[in-house]
Amino acid sequence: MALEPCKECGTLNSTEAEICLACEYPTKGRVRSNWFKWIAICLALLFGLPIIIEAIQVANRQINPQPSPPSRIPIQ
Ligand SMILES: [Zn+2]
Structure with missing residues (x-):
């Protein structure tokens, strides 16, 4: 399991997570x-x-x- 920084707030999230745990920004590219x-x-x-x-x-x-x-x- 890898970690990647959120594009919106920089918080490290699991690559398996669909949204950032801190700001709920979708990590899978789609800009909601x-x-x-x-x-x-x-x-x-x-x-x-x-x-x-x-x-x-x-x-x-x-x-x-x-x-x-x-x-x-x-x-x-
Ligand atoms: Zn975030």
Whole structure:
């Protein structure tokens, strides 16, 4: 029985083990959590984009302050 380091966390596991005992990462090559990573990225974009857009709008407002109402020019 040989030991091999986990690709994810480096813990030595038996080559006969199907998943890492420490982090449950599959040792047999198949990446289980790949799709999970993409869902996490999509969720981050979904919640992150409105915050970024809001930040840009706030920054624009600070650069271009609200135009003051046109002052009345007395007609002579
Ligand atoms: Zn591991």
